[in-house]
Amino acid sequence: MTAQASSTNPPAASPRKYVPETEGLNREFFENCASGTLHLQHCDECATYRHPPRYYCQHCFSDRWSWEPSSGQGTVASWVTSHFTVDRGWVDELPYTTVVVELDEGPRLLGAIRNMTVDDLHLGKPVRLVGEPKRDDFVFFWVEPLEAG
Amino acid sequence: MTTNLRGEAAIVGVAETDYMRGADRTIPELILQASMAAIRDAGLTPADIDGVIPPPGFISTEEIAANLGMPEVRYSITVHMGGASPTAALQSAAMAISTGIANAVLVTLGWNGYSAMRPRPGVAPSRRKLDLGPVLEVSRNFYTPYGVRSAAQWYSLYLQRYVDLYDVQPTDAAEIALASREHAQLNDKAQMRGRPMRLQEYLDSPPIAGPLRKLDCCLETDCAAAVVLTSAERARDLPHSPVLYLGGAEGHPDPADEITNRPELLRLGLHYAAPRAFAMAGVKPTDMDFLQIYDCFTYVVMMELEALGICEPGGAKDFVKGGNIRLGGRYPMNTHGGLLSQGHCWGLNHLVEATRQLRHEAGAAQVAGCELGVVTGYGDLGDGSIAVLGRDR
Numbered sequence A: 001m002t003a004q005a006s007s008t009n010p011p012a013a014s015p016r017k018y019v020p021e022t023e024g025l026n027r028e029f030f031e032n033c034a035s036g037t038l039h040l041q042h043c044d045e046c047a048t049y050r051h052p053p054r055y056y057c058q059h060c061f062s063d064r065w066s067w068e069p070s071s072g073q074g075t076v077a078s079w080v081t082s083h084f085t086v087d088r089g090w091v092d093e094l095p096y097t098t099v100v101v102e103l104d105e106g107p108r109l110l111g112a113i114r115n116m117t118v119d120d121l122h123l124g125k126p127v128r129l130v131g132e133p134k135r136d137d138f139v140f141f142w143v144e145p146l147e148a149g
Numbered sequence B: 001m002t003t004n005l006r007g008e009a010a011i012v013g014v015a016e017t018d019y020m021r022g023a024d025r026t027i028p029e030l031i032l033q034a035s036m037a038a039i040r041d042a043g044l045t046p047a048d049i050d051g052v053i054p055p056p057g058f059i060s061t062e063e064i065a066a067n068l069g070m071p072e073v074r075y076s077i078t079v080h081m082g083g084a085s086p087t088a089a090l091q092s093a094a095m096a097i098s099t100g101i102a103n104a105v106l107v108t109l110g111w112n113g114y115s116a117m118r119p120r121p122g123v124a125p126s127r128r129k130l131d132l133g134p135v136l137e138v139s140r141n142f143y144t145p146y147g148v149r150s151a152a153q154w155y156s157l158y159l160q161r162y163v164d165l166y167d168v169q170p171t172d173a174a175e176i177a178l179a180s181r182e183h184a185q186l187n188d189k190a191q192m193r194g195r196p197m198r199l200q201e202y203l204d205s206p207p208i209a210g211p212l213r214k215l216d217c218c219l220e221t222d223c224a225a226a227v228v229l230t231s232a233e234r235a236r237d238l239p240h241s242p243v244l245y246l247g248g249a250e251g252h253p254d255p256a257d258e259i260t261n262r263p264e265l266l267r268l269g270l271h272y273a274a275p276r277a278f279a280m281a282g283v284k285p286t287d288m289d290f291l292q293i294y295d296c297f298t299y300v301v302m303m304e305l306e307a308l309g310i311c312e313p314g315g316a317k318d319f320v321k322g323g324n325i326r327l328g329g330r331y332p333m334n335t336h337g338g339l340l341s342q343g344h345c346w347g348l349n350h351l352v353e354a355t356r357q358l359r360h361e362a363g364a365a366q367v368a369g370c371e372l373g374v375v376t377g378y379g380d381l382g383d384g385s386i387a388v389l390g391r392d393r
């Protein structure tokens, strides 16, 4: 935060978390998720899902796609627990765990752990990605255990 | 027409600055000083250099040429592979030289990896920035919002899988940190000279991310280095014993700009590059007399050793044991102390050390009678590069 910002706003308890300025195809992705429901890029030709957003299908090289809603359901594919961070927006959360979810549709996305701890994680654990709209062009994703929802 | 770069070009000059935590010189000064010293080491002047491969960011070919005095640059290119860039650059240098497009090529890199990569009290950030290039777009949209923004965090997305799959223990990775630290005790320029490490110190070091402890991580450093290449034929008239570029390659994971959606999470750029480089050189990994392996993190070194094919997948934890990678062992590795204990110069310091070894000028760390060695690079989200180097016979 800059000194200017804090002179016009009440001081925040901790630095804000980074929210990207999105553009192009990535902005399109987030705009399609703006309701909080994950939408995935879906190839009109070969019907495969893909992420992160790409202009051509890696399988059939088509440039025609649609944004299809996803249940957000999948399984744990990997995770990283951070004990140190250069990110001042996250320093108060240490240690924090970020989970890679393999969606039932195939693509994998990162999300922040919620309603469980790192001790609950194992490869293949059923989980759900839940979107939290931060702006009309950015959605933050949480990873929750499927049985809790 | 040349169809194989084997033995066409040679490293004829090398130089490095000190490896510092807080430099009193700017990034351009460091780069220009290392470059001038490498050109002089080659027995050349800047006017002899007509090819320049600068780092991705920090300084341009045009500035280097104008400051050092290179009247006719014929070839310039920048490699955007993070820490894999300098070793990948040798491939472009050798291509330019073998085709006659350039006669002598300077590869250089310098940065303020300690002073300005993250905020430090009393240090004004430099306006000269690293060009993150291919790493930026996916990471800033899909990793950074989750506080995953450092190399240690990115790579842990696959290193965690690697250690789980092959049951790699901290005491296995420790062997790499300890060997580097031991070698650093022989090197005047190593930041960790005079600071030997015990296993317990390693095990007690704080966790950073995933399987990585602090002592698995390389040293944030202010430094620069440079190497000069020319044709093997011309190299034989220059002051030092030529170090031949026998083979090399670059490789990129699929996809290279994103980690989590790779069909093969543990397949790095070096897995693609290494077989090509050894085929070009006409030698086997097991022919190497030493290894200079890009050691940003200990566990990455293990994956690279397997990518080279010098041991089986999952075999690195046994390969590094029993003194095998220490001076006096079969495969002395990072004989200068590496990024872990000398300093982080994007692996250009590995090329400098490999050249000194093959000139038989490596001092107390000399691998007696060495004829062949390999250098690897690793960077961005798992890009890889490799150079197989040999002493001229």
Ligand SMILES: [Zn+2]
Pocket: A043, A044, A045, A046, A047, A048, A057, A058, A059, A060, A061, A062
């Ligand atoms: Zn398709």
